[in-house]
Structure formats: structure tokens, C-alpha cells
Amino acid sequence: MKKILATVLASAMVLALAACGGGGGGTSTPATSNPATSNPGASVPSTSGEKIPIKVIAAEYGQNTKQWWADFQSDFNGSHDNIDLTVETVSWNDIYTVVNARIANNDAPDILNIDVFADYQADDLLLPAKDFVSDETYAKMYPAFLEQSNIDGTVWAIPDLASARAMYYNKDILDAAGVEVPTTWDELKAACEKIKAYDSSIYPWGIDMTTDEGQAAFAYYIWNNGSDFTDASGNWILNDPKNVEAIEYAISLYKDGYTNTDPATETRYMLQDLFGAGKLAMVIGPNSIPTYIADNYAKAETPEEEQINYAFAAIPTNGSNPSVSAGVMDRFMCFDNGHSDEKLEAIKQFFDFFYEDERYSEWVLMEGFLPATSAGGEIVAASDPSMAPWVDIVGSCKFYPTAKAEWADVKQGVINVEQQALLGGNVQELLDNLQAEIAG
């Protein structure tokens, strides 16, 4: 009897403490608390029964996002008497959990602004883009961007903004070490060697192979070795000889002592900090780096003479391969909640309003991103000359194959391969195993 009682009490204790421990059984719990991040007042139902409600969940890109959407909501509701728009902004940390919980409770938002879409499409939760965007607005998007959301010939989501990557370099360090800006892998290695010889306390090259963004490093090297994640017909080719060569090259930079100390745990933000502090000579990073560094200098009140003198250039490539920039793109998608024709019309009005050129360029500039529409691109390039080269870059960069259902596994898989390789694993074997796992 006592043993039974003991087991019962033990279960109760473990249950209680596991729940207190935080994260123990976390897959479902955060949903109850997360909606607290929603826009205050946004959840108040419309008082007039006539209005068509539109519920939007939007990712919080930075400090300005919430206010921007609050203003947008009041502007939109002010000019559309028959529509009641509510926008919830949710932080990136919580958004997947919030959305999944809402879907599980049959309370999916009408419109979602997030990065991925294939998982929702795989569950038949989305509407094709043509159904919820007017032809006029649809025509504004860069076709290459729309292609990123194409599954089996149907576009399921539309781009809201993008960012692109390039190589940043510290001019003073390169000058002092007598190094030209490298354009090829051989030049890069030679430049690293010279910088190391000039001052061994400076890291010549930055690599981030962390769980945060290790897939980006994978993409930089394989794309600039003339290869890709998939072949022309969309089959995974992760263990392609060129991919093996590319990752071996990246790992060799680490093994030769040319990179930051621990690429497996040092995130891009740490690299950006090192770069801003003049301890890192070259690093591949997003177009937002100048804003990031300037903000840090302002916060730390760094005197001008301690600030670095830097510029950006194309990412070095292997031999004569063309340099490829990596693009990251986020999207809008519309959930198939059994909308009436009036509701779809209202949703179209939402997108028409959002993509109005002036408003859209404000949206993009608000957090220092790049536009996904050609008209937006022109306005952004005209209003901020420092953005102009980026607008060109973003029009031609490559994107992750996020439309493929296996992408989440591939992303974690390549990060694991990189980290195993950093610990001394054989790149060929690791990529062979990953390819076998993914392609089945």
C-alpha cells in the first residue's frame, strides 16, 4: 500500500516540479501566456456588427514595428468604414508557438507575417496568393521573390521585405597589413595570412556556424563555389563534391587559425561586435550592419577615433565563379478560414493599402530592411543613397530553398555537419549521411 502511495506522491511531485521547472513540457504551455504580447486594444471586438473583421499576426522586427502597425491599424480603420482590422505584433521568439497554438485551437489569423510558409501549406491551411492579393499589387513584387513561395506551380505567399548579405571589411586593418580587398578564395586565404602576420590579436575572418544561423555560412560557401542545396529539378544535392569542397575550405580557414575562436558558439552578433571593436578584419553580414554598429557606438558613446573605418564588397568566390549574395525574405500569407467573398475583398484592400508605394517604403526603411517591390526599391534607393547598392544586390541574390518541406531538417542538418566538422569530423562522410537522411 505504501509503495502505491509513494508512486502516486512521486508522480504528483514530479508533475508539479516539472511544470515549475519551465521548459520541461514546454510544447504546449507558452501559448497561454504569449498573447500578452499582443497589441493593447487590438483584441477588443468591433462594436458595430456590420464590420468585416480582419485578424493579422505580424512579426516584431525591432523596436519600431509595434508602433508602426498601431499607426497602420488606425489609418486603415479610419479610411475603411466597413472593415475592422486588428494587428497583433508578436516577437520572433514566440511567434511560431503563438501561431501553432492558434491553429490548434481553430483560431488561425486571417493574415500572417512570418518567414516560413511551407509547413502551413503542407497542412492545407493557406490560400493561393492570387486569391487574396489584387492583380495590381501582385504585379508590384519582384518575380524572383514570388518564385520563392512557389510550390507545384502555385504561389502561396507574398514577400513583405528582404535583407541581403555582403562582405564587410575594416579598411584600416587591410591597409596596414598591405592587403587588397579579396575577391577569390585564394586571395582571401592570402589576405588572412597577411593580417595574421601583421597583428596576431586580430581575427582575419569571421564565421558563424551556430544553431542561430549556421545555415547561412553553409550557403555563403556553397553558392560561391557554383553549387547549391538542390539541383535544377529541385532534388537535394547536399553531398555534391562542390559542396564538400566549399565546406572543407571554410573549415580549413578555422583550422589555420584565421577565424574567430569558436565558430560553433559565437553568433553573428558577437562577430558584429568584434568587427565594430576593430578586432575582426572581415566578416560576411547583412545590410543592417551599419545601423547596428552606429547604434552600438551611440550607446557606448565611443569616441570618433576609436570607431572603425569600414566598407563592404562582394562575397569572395572560388576561382571564376560569380559572387552570390545570400538573401533572406519574409512573407505575408493568408489562412484559409472559409472566407466569404466580401472578406476576401477586404483582405485585398488590406494588401493594396499596405503596398501603396509611399507607405511600403516607410515600412521597409522603418527597421532598415530592403524592399520586395520594384517601385519600393526605387523610392528607397532615392531616399537613402547608402541603400542604393543594396537594392541592386537584393534584386539578384539567392534564397534558401524554404519552399521545400524538408528545409527545416536540412537547415539543422547542415549546421550539425559544420559543427561536427569543426570538431574534426570528415565533411564528405557527414554530408553523405545527411544526404541519405534527407533524400531517404
Add this chain to the structure above:
Amino acid sequence: MSTKTPAAPAKAPTAKHSQKEPRLPNPSSKKLFRTVEPYIWIAPSIILMAIFIVTPIFKVFQLSMSKVTRAGQLKGFNNFENFTKVLKSPAFSLVLKNTIVWTIAVVIISTVLGFILALILNNKFHGRKIARAIVVFPWATTLVIQASVWNFIINKDYGTLNTLLMKFGLISAPVNWTPNPTAYFAWEIACGIFVTIPFVTFCVLSGLQSIDSSYYEAATVDGAGYFQKLFNITLPLVKSSLTVSTVLNIIYVFNSFPIIWTMTKGDPANRTDTLVTYLYKLAFYNGKQGEASAVSVIGFIILLMCASVYMVYTLRKGDDDL
């Protein structure tokens, strides 16, 4: 689950009898009320536990046995496939080993150090109150902040440890304190120990303060030395406090997420992952909520076994020792 059972008899009679209570003339109603009364008192906590603890746990069990899409939709029972996938994965055995090392190292070392610290703080000395307050600090600070600070201290490039050692002239160039995953894991364990010590100290201290000083006086008169008193009086009398703190610590440390997540996110290649960080990655980075729930259930079963040992042990000894 099991915690729910007492609630059933409690619900129906609750309203009826609690209101009539002041005017109960016959003894049989009174007796019935006496029987029911305890259940009424514990009913609110049982209901709260059912809603906030049992339901989510039930949900995790349900997820662990279902096919779950990346968008979080349940697609029916999948024949324990989540469990077989998890157990077959090469990372899982590594992660399980890490979890055991992490739990045992943090719990044992923090218990020993916490016990010693409690003995010191139990002495009378000037500034004892301040010293006790300082001991609480690591416990009172958020774990994420603690872990970030430790990361900052051991950082090779701008860490305070290197700066300090260089100022003292002990080293001439910055030392990489985390040259391999094992070293990183050791630092995480050190951070875990640091934040766990206060809890042990205060559990033991409460036990120490309840020991009657006459035992020590008698022992002194009989000529007992410091260690004789420590092993024959102090230890047996604080044993129950130590047991409680150890069992609670095993559960807390086993389930601890923030330190490892903040310092390494389990990188590189699962070398510093524990079950909890591993399941978080599975659920929210790989989108495999079914497998993540299976890992969660496995962790739950392991903890259940540990806690059962404790419960059987304490119940066998009787409630007095608890």
C-alpha cells in the same frame, strides 16, 4: 491523473454541506461533514493543479504518441514512432549522457559546498546577516542573467577573467577558456553549481538551526571532537533537510534550461545539450513537436523513478523524518 482522484468525492457535497454547517443538529451529518471537510479545503489546489499542471502534461503525452505536423496539427496515433525515432537518433545517447553528468555533477558538488557554507553561516560571527544575504544573491538573480555574466567572464576576447589575470601579470596573452566542448560544459556545470548552492545552504541552515544546542554541550562534556560532533550529531539531524534539497535539486537541475541555452544552445553538435535543450531544439528549430514530446516523456519517466525512490524511502521511515 493520480492527483485528481480525491477531487471527485469533494465536488458534489461541497456546496450543500458547507452552507449548512453552523446549524448541524444531528451527529451523523456532522460526521459526514468532518469526512468531507479536508477535501473541500484542498479542492481549489486540486482544481488548479488539474488545469495548469495535469492538462499540459496530458497534452505532452498525447503529442508524444501522435503524428504532429510542423504547423502543430495532430494527425492521429502513430504507433510510438516518435519514441523509436528519438531512441534511434545518435544524438540522443550523447544528450542523455550529458544530462546525467550535468545533473549528478551539479547536485553533488553544490550539495557538498552548500553544506559547508551552511556550517560556516551557522556560526556566530560579525556580519553574519550580511553574509547570509549575500549568499542569496546568486539564487535571486535570473538564470539567464547569471549565464550571460558567466559567458562574459570567460570570453576570450573581452572577458573579465582574462583582463583580471593580465592585470595581475599572471598571463601575458588572453587564454581561451573554452578550447573544446568539454571545457564549455564544465563552465556550464560551474555556473549551475554557483546558482544551486544558495538553495542547499538555506535548506541545511534551517535544519541546523532546529538542532538543540544541548546535544553539542553534552557531547563537549563527553569529550567529543569537532568531527565526531559533525558526523554523529549534525549530519544525522540535518539528513532530512539534505534529502529534501537533494531530491528537489535533482528535479530542478535535470529540467534546467536557461544556463545551457544562454551559454551554448547545446552547441557544438549536441556536445553540451541536455534533454531539455535538445527537446526545445527539436520542437522549435526542427519543428518536430512529436519527437520533442517523446523526449519530454522520457525525461519525466527518469525523474519519476528518482522521485519514487525518495518517496518509498521517506514513507518507509515514517512521516516524522520528512
